[in-house]
Amino acid sequence: MKKNIFLFLIAFTAQNFFSQEITFQKIYTGYYYGKNIAGIKSLNNGETYATIEPTGIAKYDYKTSTKSGNIADGNFESYEFSKDEAKILLQKESEQIYRHSFLGKFDVKDLKSGKTIQINNGNFIQEPSFSPNGTKVAFIMDNNLYYQDLNSEKITQITKDGSKNKILNGLADWVYEEEFGHAKQYEWDAAGNAIVFVKSDETEVPEMYIPIYGKQLYPSEMRYKYPKAGEKNSKVSAYLYQLDSQKTMMVNLGEFKNYYIPSVIRTAKADEIILITSLRTQNASDVLKVNTKTGIAKKLFTETDEKWIDTDNVTMEFLDDNSFIWGAERDGNRHLYWYNEDGSLKKQITKGDWEVTDYYGYNPKTEEVFIQTTEKGSINKVVSKVSLKTGKSQLLSKSEGNNSGDFSKNYNYFIETSSSAKMPYVYTLKDENGKTLKELRNNDEALKKIKADGFVEKEFFTIPNSVGDQMNAWIIKPKNFDKNKKYPVFMYQYSGPGSQTVANSWDYGNTVWFNMLAQKGYVIVCVDGRGTGYKGTKYKKSTYMNLGKYEIEDQITAAKWLGNQSYVDKSRIGIFGWSFGGYMASLAMTKGADVFKAGIAVAPVTNWRYYDSVYTERFLRTPQENPAGYDTNSPTEFAKMMKGNFLLIHGTADDNVHFQNSMEFSEALIQANKQFEFMAYPDKNHGIYGGFTRPQLYQKMTDFILEKL
Structure with missing residues (x-):
């Protein structure tokens, strides 16, 4: 019996691999995976x-692009x-904890002597960082802040009140980590003589608990602090620890906007640290300079906006003279501004009807x-x-696609990572003027495989919404598209604030699956609406x-526009989304029920009252x-408005968008006497993965689409 099953699997695998089409077998065995260059640092x-x-x-070596050996051997x-x-x-x-936080084991290797020492005796820690002079490593264990002297290997405990679900020192709580984008909440001053850290008291924050089923007679519980919209957040305060005196003092923030301390x-100065603080409304942030000798905080300036400030997207780079570069959205786009050390504005560096999306550094020699x-x-x-003096800009990368750069410390070279909707990642060595010196790595083999299996490139276009905006969109058509035929349409979107799903970049994940659906006769469309x-x-x-109102209006408008195209069967339009996209798919099947025949909502928010404070209140x-x-x-x-075919999917251990969301929506649909399909993934988080979970999930969604759309 076992032999027959084994022979069947061999035959099944061979059949799937040698067929000239995209298959689940190929997607989930990594057949189309490409190669990358990991951890580039000059x-x-x-x-x-x-x-x-x-x-x-x-x-x-940049100049020759040849390897000269290993700095450290090991995995x-x-x-x-x-x-x-x-x-x-x-x-x-x-060991992963949440999205950014993890427990890790770390060593420090002395590159001169070759000696290696363990940090914290080889035990798990969080967020280690060198002191600027390289003689110490600070770290967090059990919500307390420590540092280890690398010469004596002595470990000094800075705080002692850290406690799970109560006090965190130098470490972000769940909502800070998720919404401000980092777990580390401390920093050395430039001299290495002091550490400024944030203390978070989450004692009064309401607690969320999640049952963990596993293979056990009685489920266990995961409990953590999760401030939902309108509820109490952690009480945050800032502290200064001076190494010489071993004294800790509170930094007085009473005069400033101090509800949040995001950064x-x-x-560049020996005895200073910047704290960025914010109102709860997140439409005003103070930029504060803390003197690490006295502990006195001074305000440099306040950033304001009539709606909100992206407190999770801070650009602040100090130059050698302690002037600094700051990113802000003051003129309708995100641009860079140059400030004096005292917080007075020198000039706006970049201008135009476009945005600065990342900052790589400053070359003092060329002032660029x-x-x-x-x-x-x-x-x-x-x-x-861009010249700091003249504002003149010079393009260094390709003019299309998604291009990023890893620059050498002297800015004579950079490694460009490029992709587009039609090209997987290419790594190219360039000089400071954008001249190509050498292609370091490409993914031609991966592209050749997927093209051989009928991969169809995205076409980019725009769709008008009801107020005259041209919404960015892409479309994937079946390989042998016939404009005289009528095709069902499957729409994909995310739609969350500041997000982008219509981008000219390579997306291995969903794009390959979408191509598989296109091979089965579906037209796939993605639209980025307002927000x-x-x-x-x-x-x-x-x-x-009005989060959700205009976003769903734009998706409905886009679906109606598509329905008016000669090649679209407007009675067969479906929609799919995950997280915020799942929220939108749920709205589409209720508020847009007359337009959409089928919808799939994965891990959706179903009422913003259930989501976290920082994101939602922003x-x-x-x-x-x-x-x-x-x-x-x-x-x-709008549960009573539900029509068509709806598939709701959620992981029971989702710490981000809680399973509660889908339970509440399910109950509303049940009480409205609406039929729908529901799939729960035991002990799976917001990503719904692990083992064979992803293939099973995507097979289920595929079967639903083939049957219902």
Whole structure:
């Protein structure tokens, strides 16, 4: 019997691999996977760089692009050099906690002596970082802050009140980590004599509990603090620890906007740290400078916006003279501004009807900043350099696609990582003027495989919405598309504030699956409506206080526009989304029930009252201030309008969008006497993966589409 099953699997695998079409077998065995270059970091000399390879941390020469050996031998997940590059911090293993946080085991290797020591005796820690002089490593264990002297190996405990679900020192709580984008909440000053850290008291934050089933007689529980919209958040405060005196003092923030402390940043000066603080409304942030000798905080300036500030997207880079570069959306697009050390504005660096999407650094010799922008169209991202004096810009990358740069410390070279909707990632070595020196790696083989199986490139176009905006869109048509036939349409979107799903970049994930659906006769379309990013703040912030209202109007408008095209069967339009996209798919099947025949909502928010405070209140304020903004855009309020075929999917251990959302929506649909399909994934989080989960999930969605659309 076992032999027969084995022979069947061999035959099944061979059949799937040799067929000239995209199959689940090929997608989930990595048949189309490409190659990358991991962990690129320039060394101080600007002429060599390091990468992560299976055998260790490798060293390469920019000029010749040849490998000169390993800096450290072994299998490492990440690394960090000390400022003088005399030592290297090596991450050997990890255990994920939430999206950004993890427990890790770390070693420090002295690159001169070759000696290796364990941090915290080889026990798990969080967020380690070198002191600027490279003699110490700070880290967090059990919510307390420590540092280890690398010469004596002595460990000093800075805080002692850390406690799970109560007090965190130097470490972000769940909502800070998820919405401000990082777990580390401390920083060394430039002299290495002091550490400024944030203490979060989450004692009064309501607790969320999630049953964990596993293979056990009685389920266990995961409990953590989760502030939902309008509820209590952690009480945050800032502290200064001075190493010489071993004294800790509170930084007085009473005069400033201090409800949130999203960022702690080192300046170029020996005895200063920047704290960025914010109102709960997130429409005003103070930029504060803390003197690490006295503990006194001084305000440099306040950033304000009539709607919100992206407190999760801070650009602040200090130059050698302690002037600094700051990113802001003041003129309708995200641009860079140059400030004096005292917080007075020197000038706006970049201008134009486009956005700065990333900041790479400043070359003091040429007085130029290196950035990524959308200056070649909102669906493209390019790399440029801009003169700090004249504002003159020079394009360094390809003018189309998604391009990013890893620059050498002397800015004589950079490694460009490029992709487009038709081309997987290519790694190219270029000089400071964008001249190609050598292609380091491409993914021609992966592209050849997927093209041989009938891959169809996305076509980009725009669709008008009801107020005259041209919404970015892409379409994937069946290989042998016939304009005289009528095709069913399957729409995909995310639609969340500042997001982008219509981008000229390579997307291995869903795009391959969409191509498989196209091979089965479906037209796949994606539309970025109001609220999405990279088209200016007016477009992005038009959904303020009414999250979901205009986004679903635009998806319905897009579906109706598609239905009027000669090649579309308007009676067979479906929609799919995950997380915010699942919220939108749920609204589409209720508010847009007369337009959409089928919908799939994965891990959806179904009422913003159930989601976290920082994200939700940024766009809606609190439920107490704006109850209509919460309830009138909730799918549960429109359950009685549900028509068509609806598949609801959620992981029971989702710590981000809680399973509660789908339970509440299910109950509303049940009480409205609506039939729908529901799939729960036991002990799976927001990503719904692990083992054979993803193939099973996507097979289920495929079967649903083939049957219902």
